[in-house]
Amino acid sequence: MIASPIPSPIPHPSRRLAARLTRVLLPACGAAALVGTVVAPASAAAAATPVACSAASLSAAITAANASGGSLSLATGCTYALTAPLPAIKGTVAIEGHVATITRAPKAPPFGILVVDRGGNLTISHVIITGGNAAGSFGGGIRNDGTLSVAASIISNNKADYSGGIAGTGGSTTTITNSFITGNTATRNGGGFANDGHMTITRSTVSDNTALEKGGGVANDGVLKIDRSALTNNSASGPAGLGGGIANFGGPGASTTLDGAIVTGNRATAGTGGVYNSAGTIASRASTTSLNQPNNCMKSAPAVPLCSN
Numbered sequence: 001m002i003a004s005p006i007p008s009p010i011p012h013p014s015r016r017l018a019a020r021l022t023r024v025l026l027p028a029c030g031a032a033a034l035v036g037t038v039v040a041p042a043s044a045a046a047a048a049t050p051v052a053c054s055a056a057s058l059s060a061a062i063t064a065a066n067a068s069g070g071s072l073s074l075a076t077g078c079t080y081a082l083t084a085p086l087p088a089i090k091g092t093v094a095i096e097g098h099v100a101t102i103t104r105a106p107k108a109p110p111f112g113i114l115v116v117d118r119g120g121n122l123t124i125s126h127v128i129i130t131g132g133n134a135a136g137s138f139g140g141g142i143r144n145d146g147t148l149s150v151a152a153s154i155i156s157n158n159k160a161d162y163s164g165g166i167a168g169t170g171g172s173t174t175t176i177t178n179s180f181i182t183g184n185t186a187t188r189n190g191g192g193f194a195n196d197g198h199m200t201i202t203r204s205t206v207s208d209n210t211a212l213e214k215g216g217g218v219a220n221d222g223v224l225k226i227d228r229s230a231l232t233n234n235s236a237s238g239p240a241g242l243g244g245g246i247a248n249f250g251g252p253g254a255s256t257t258l259d260g261a262i263v264t265g266n267r268a269t270a271g272t273g274g275v276y277n278s279a280g281t282i283a284s285r286a287s288t289t290s291l292n293q294p295n296n297c298m299k300s301a302p303a304v305p306l307c308s309n
Contacts (some may be wrong), residue, residue, distance in 0.1 A: 221250025
């Protein structure tokens with residue numbers, strides 16, 4: 001069972017209100033199972049290949065699955081501590097985690113946890129991805145250059161220059177469902193996510209992520225949809241930090257659609273604590289952007305629709 005990583009109490013009054021608002025509104029958006037509850041693992045797919053509890057076994061299993069495709073079933077509750085990068089996903093691979101953790105060993109050199117090559121297709125569920133460090137690159141937790149689906153998983157405490165948690169590069173397709181993206185860090189843009197391709201985030205919580213420049217929760221210059229999800233307590237914390245919750249930028253081709261989303265309790269040092277838009281387009285339906293610091297959407301151009309400061 002995966003316990004929900006609910007943020008600890010925040011002393012500032014507006015932060016406490018933001019946390020309360022998230023807990024009140026998120027169930028109404030169809031994501032009650034993500035607040036104060038647990039995520040139960042699903043049964044492994046039929047004929048999945050069991051993976052013994054060792055990093056070497058996981059690496060060998062991915063290599064074999066790349067060659068012929070297939071599903072991998074991780075050892076329940078195992079911690080796969082990596083001392084070297086795993087093989088990149090080149091084929092069609094599914095990983096059922098059974099609440100296993102894939103992490104970088106404490107003394108290992110910096111590297112991201114998973115990489116999906118262009119043309120590769122990875123589906124993961126009930127996995128905890130943590131401790132990745134893609135220094136100087138993209139995607140501390142997962143870098144996706146192909147097709148990626150993440151369900152009922154936790155992506156936490158990963159680092160990169162861009163997209164501490166999950167990176168979707170140009171031409172990629174990324175789908176996140178019923179997951180927690182929390183405590184990730186980017187030295188540039190996209191603490192939780194950076195998206196240059198097509199990305200959909202559904203019924204998920206993006207919280208406590210940090211970027212020094214743009215997009216503490218999500219940085220987007222591709223096509224992004226956030227559906228019935230909460231972005232809370234994220235920060236763009238550098239001197240020029242913008243878009244504590246979401247930064248949509250990069251030109252007119254960047255588009256973000258908020259549908260039943262909650263963007264609250266985020267902050268940025270240079271303004272636009274909630275949703276920052278620069279040159280791109282943002283559409284909003286049945287969504288809430290409130291209680292962000294120092295404001296919700298100011299400095300955006302074009303302005304963010306249905307956002308009051």
